[in-house]
Structure formats: structure tokens, C-alpha cells
Amino acid sequence: MNAATTDKTAQAESAVDGPQFSIGIDLGTTHCALAWVDIGASDGEKTVYGVLAVPQLTAPGSVGNLPLLPSFLYLPHESELAADDLALPWSAEQDFAVGEMARTRGAQTPIRLVSSAKSWLCHTGVDRRAAILPNDAPPEVARVSPLEASTRYLAHLRHAWDQAHPEAPFDQQDVTITIPASFDPAARELTAEAARAAGYVSMTLLEEPQAALYHWIQASAGQWRKDVKPGEIILVIDVGGGTSDFSLIAVLEREGNLELHRVAVGDHILLGGDNMDLMLAHVVARKLAAEGKQLDPWQMRALTYACRSAKENLLSDAALDAQPLVVPSRGAKLIGGAVRTELTQAEVRASLLEGFFPTVDAAARPVNRARGGLTQLGLPYAQDAGVTRHLAALLGRQAGATAELEGFAGTIDAGASFLHPTAVLFNGGVFKSDLLVERTLATLNGWLAAEQAPAARALSGADMDLAVARGAAYYGYVRRGQGVRIRGGTARAYYVAVESAMPAIPGFEPPIQALCIAPFGMEEGIEAELQTQEFGLVVGEPMHLRFFGSSVRRQDPLGALLDVWQPDELQELGEIQATLPAEGRQAGEIVQVRLRAVATDTGTLALTAVATQGGEHWKVEFDVRAGGQAA
Numbered sequence: 001m002n003a004a005t006t007d008k009t010a011q012a013e014s015a016v017d018g019p020q021f022s023i024g025i026d027l028g029t030t031h032c033a034l035a036w037v038d039i040g041a042s043d044g045e046k047t048v049y050g051v052l053a054v055p056q057l058t059a060p061g062s063v064g065n066l067p068l069l070p071s072f073l074y075l076p077h078e079s080e081l082a083a084d085d086l087a088l089p090w091s092a093e094q095d096f097a098v099g100e101m102a103r104t105r106g107a108q109t110p111i112r113l114v115s116s117a118k119s120w121l122c123h124t125g126v127d128r129r130a131a132i133l134p135n136d137a138p139p140e141v142a143r144v145s146p147l148e149a150s151t152r153y154l155a156h157l158r159h160a161w162d163q164a165h166p167e168a169p170f171d172q173q174d175v176t177i178t179i180p181a182s183f184d185p186a187a188r189e190l191t192a193e194a195a196r197a198a199g200y201v202s203m204t205l206l207e208e209p210q211a212a213l214y215h216w217i218q219a220s221a222g223q224w225r226k227d228v229k230p231g232e233i234i235l236v237i238d239v240g241g242g243t244s245d246f247s248l249i250a251v252l253e254r255e256g257n258l259e260l261h262r263v264a265v266g267d268h269i270l271l272g273g274d275n276m277d278l279m280l281a282h283v284v285a286r287k288l289a290a291e292g293k294q295l296d297p298w299q300m301r302a303l304t305y306a307c308r309s310a311k312e313n314l315l316s317d318a319a320l321d322a323q324p325l326v327v328p329s330r331g332a333k334l335i336g337g338a339v340r341t342e343l344t345q346a347e348v349r350a351s352l353l354e355g356f357f358p359t360v361d362a363a364a365r366p367v368n369r370a371r372g373g374l375t376q377l378g379l380p381y382a383q384d385a386g387v388t389r390h391l392a393a394l395l396g397r398q399a400g401a402t403a404e405l406e407g408f409a410g411t412i413d414a415g416a417s418f419l420h421p422t423a424v425l426f427n428g429g430v431f432k433s434d435l436l437v438e439r440t441l442a443t444l445n446g447w448l449a450a451e452q453a454p455a456a457r458a459l460s461g462a463d464m465d466l467a468v469a470r471g472a473a474y475y476g477y478v479r480r481g482q483g484v485r486i487r488g489g490t491a492r493a494y495y496v497a498v499e500s501a502m503p504a505i506p507g508f509e510p511p512i513q514a515l516c517i518a519p520f521g522m523e524e525g526i527e528a529e530l531q532t533q534e535f536g537l538v539v540g541e542p543m544h545l546r547f548f549g550s551s552v553r554r555q556d557p558l559g560a561l562l563d564v565w566q567p568d569e570l571q572e573l574g575e576i577q578a579t580l581p582a583e584g585r586q587a588g589e590i591v592q593v594r595l596r597a598v599a600t601d602t603g604t605l606a607l608t609a610v611a612t613q614g615g616e617h618w619k620v621e622f623d624v625r626a627g628g629q630a631a
Helices: 008-017 100-108 117-121 146-164 185-197 208-220 273-290 297-316 345-356 387-397 434-450 467-478
Strands: 021-027 031-043 046-051 054-059 062-066 174-179 204-207 233-239 244-254 257-265 322-327 339-344 423-427 493-499 512-518 527-529 535-538 542-545 547-550 576-579 590-599 605-611 617-622
Touching: 021 146, 021 208, 021 467, 031 054, 031 146, 031 467, 046 467, 054 100, 054 146, 062 100, 100 297, 117 146, 117 185, 146 185, 174 185, 174 208, 174 467, 185 204, 185 617, 204 208, 204 467, 208 233, 208 244, 208 257, 208 423, 208 467, 233 387, 244 387, 273 297, 273 339, 273 345, 297 322, 297 339, 297 345, 339 345, 345 434, 387 434, 423 434, 512 590, 535 542
Parallel strands: 021 174, 174 204, 233 423
Antiparallel strands: 021 031, 031 046, 054 062, 233 244, 244 257, 322 339, 493 512, 493 547, 527 590, 535 590, 542 576, 576 617, 590 605, 605 617
């Protein structure tokens, strides 16, 4: 522990009245981390906290304790390793490895490496419970589902905690798991399902940008109240291994106290370090091709993993001119041995700055190209790699987001073309590079200067690797009535499609309306039931509903029925479905129901179908399978 240790006997006794620790888990695309706050030893905003050094395989038969658990799963051939090479302190029998050894060994044998499971977990185009990873592995390689891979990472962290803290069992602590702010309800529910499968008795979900801001508050030990003032807008930019996540948080004053109010989040953007690694791999591959050396797809994947490590080293040390790269070969017929080359500092800077953080104006928007009729099965990466263009799009959509907030009304420039942040908190491994922080801030301040607005400042004190886990642990502590809490409720309004009952017309689909079932900003624990609209559920058969979300329609009340909307106002999400058992009824019988939505304390959105007569309840499941198939 890196904080004061209290008497363990007293801690064990106090655990009878509640959890001893608040545990925060960052379930990241490229790394996982576990942090904790000692609830009993903390007082107000002065907390006793630390980070768990996670035991993990670093080489066959070798276990080391590291602050981060790389989010990689290696599935070795049955004859590849000795019997005890995969043993961990809590398990002598397992046929896989997660963490550092998985990452390093997988770079040499990428067809057996599962990566980016978190990104696959929110991919609506695949069955996320099906064994599909590694997605490009040959038939003889065992596969796992995105759900199972996530479960294994979470289970590893639970075992690691229990080994380090036998006096405070994991299942008796307060646990918070972080997710991207842009996760839709289906991805949130899948994350909760993975946690339950990993043995988590109870847990709460928290958005990653909020967790980063919570850590900034915690680390300031109360100083944050002097660093920001009422009327300010904090922009949290979180670019990690797999996603770019943006959140906007307003600073308010109520009854003499500062409050933080989350006013908007960005879209789900699969754009991060993984994309950058792939781009650098193509840069190196073109250099090798000019030398007459062609790489096959297997080698390209190995090169991509090698570029990840080289990129991190070059961005963290500007004095390095280049990093050597070794690409393994599978036989003399391909290249004639391992290929040796290098990635230079100049190549990294030119590729990442201009490719991912271009200097654009505030009117710039992401460019989406038409997709081909056939495409490879893979992650739906953002088509435009410009993080700054995605940021401009968010700020432009949210130009009026604070217009009705207390303390903001009348202070917003009516001529502003985008919402003007006053402070920026950077988070994510990508921003360990000062170069990328400076480029992003300079681009944003160029937009502000063009509209005669004050420049935004960067908030200091961020921990790019551990801020999310630490903030999640602090959030669990805050939920118990300590410290300051970020308000805001649901980040989107949610709608279901209602199909018109018009007669069939050849060549025309019936028009649909969008019915609001969960208003924007609905607070945790609030229950919203549609009292006037009724639906028909067919017994014994699944009911499918198209599902929409909006981050800009803030005024639609519960039950609002939209006839028309702009294309960028509503985004279609995964379907929702429910199956009503036919017990005691005829198959095909239609039962009249109303829908009820609850923003749960765990961070998910629960929908229930309630019979108008009899009062029976049926949970309406979010469809997390490919193509809307019935569960």
C-alpha cells in the first residue's frame, strides 16, 4: 500500500457495518487497473487510497506484480507450454494467460491472441456471447466470446484482490467498474453480465470521463474548488486504446456550494491507440516494401503489436530517435528469417499529429465514406481518424447545452457556433505524450480565439494510466455521502419506434414515430412509466422494438411522440426484446402492456413491460445479439 495502513483487526470489525474498501476497476481496452479507497480511514475529501499491484504471468512459469493488467488473453496450443507454466497463486490449472505474458507472447503468435475485447463487447454487428475471438484465427485455434474475455479479466482482478486482502473479501466491498460514457444500454448490460459471471456480487457502473474527473477532485484534496469557479465548462477528453470519449461538465453554485453537472457526452467512437498502432504498422510496411520486403497478414498483425510498444516509448521520451522492430517470420519461403527495421520519432510525430490530431477549424466535421457492399468481419472503427474533427462535431452539436442551467442562462453568446469550454482535463494513455496534449489544446484554443472567447486551460494533476481506476474507487466513497458528486442522470434520452397502422402501400414502408420512454437526465432510481401508451405483447413469441437515443433532445418529456426529427438528432441503437411466457394463455394471444423505464443504481437502464390488467411484469431485454436474433 502507498498510504497509511490501519490496524487490520479494527478494520475487520468495522466491516460488519459495511464495506471496508471502495474498489474501482478500469476495464480498459489495452489495460485494466484496480484502485481502492479505505472508507473507514478516510475523512471527507482527504482519502487513504492506493493501487493494487496485480500478480500476473510475465513469462512462462514466472509471476510478477504490476500496477496494470494488460487487457490481452493468450490461448496457447495444448503442447506449447509445460504443465505449470500457466499457474497463478490462486490457480494451478488453467489453459490460458492474461496480462503481460499474453501481450508479449501474443506479439510473436498473434493468431492466438485476443485483444480489444472491450471494443468487441459493444459491437452491435456480432453476437457478443459467441466464441469469435481471435476473429482472424484459423479453425484449429480455440476461440472465446468478447463476454468471456471480459469475464476473465474481471475474475483475475477479483482473485488478485482476495490474495492480497484476505481480511477484506472482494465480495464484501463496494465495487465500481468503469465504461465509456458513450456505451449504449446493451453494452452496459453486457459489462454488468461479465462482472456477475466473474463472481462480482454487486457493482456499479461509472462513465470513464467522470471517473477521470473524480480522480482530479480526489487528488486535489479540496483544492479543486479554487481551480474552477461557477459558470465554467470542463471538457474531459479521454483517448485510450480503443475509444475516444468526450464529456462536458458544468460548474454550478447552489446554496453557496459548488456543484458539478454533466451536460453532454460524445458519440461512441472506436478511435484510439489501436488505430494509431495500425497506421504506424502500415507506415513501416510501406518502408519495407520499398526495400523489396513484403509482409503477409500474419506478419502485419505482429508488426502492429510491435509498433504499439515502440510508439509508447517514443512518445514518452522525445530524446529517442528511433525504436528497433523485429517482425517474426513463419518460414524461409516468406522472407528468409525475421525482418528487422525501425520506427523513428519523426515517423511517429508526422503520422499521429497530422493523421489523428490535425489542425482544423471549428466547422470541421468527420467525413464518412460509403462502405463497400462486402467488408471483412472486424471492429466498426471510426471512418474518420481525426480526433479533433470528432471533438468539433460534439461541441457544435452542444452549442446550447447549458442555456437553461442555473447560473448559465443569459450568459451564453447567442452567436457562438459551438459550446465554449473553459478548462480541459486530458485522460488516456495517448495523452501521456505532451506533444498530443499541446496540439489538441492549441487547436481548441484556435477555435475559441476565432469567436473572441477566452482560451481554455489544461487541468493539471492527471494520471493517464490510473486516473480512471482511482476515480472509480473515489466515486464509490462519494456515493456513501462523502465528497462532491457529479450530477446529470442519463446522458441521453431514449425512444422506441411506433409503427403507423396505415394500410399497406406497395413500395412504401409504414412511417414510424419515436416515443420517449426515458427523458434526458433521468436520475438514478427514478422510475418512469408510460401511463397513456399501450403495446401488445404476443405470448410465447419475442417482441422486437427498434430503439433510439439522443444526446441533443433535452426537452422531450416522458411519453413525447415525435413525428419528425433531424438525422443527427436520433441515433438508432440495438433492438430491445421481450418474451411473454404462454403459461395459462393461448399461444399467439396478445396481452396489453405499458412500458416502465428505471435508471438503476448500477448504471444500467432497465425496461419492464407491465400488464394493464393483472399487474404481471416482464423484463424487456436489450438485444445484444447480431441481427436482432431472439435470445
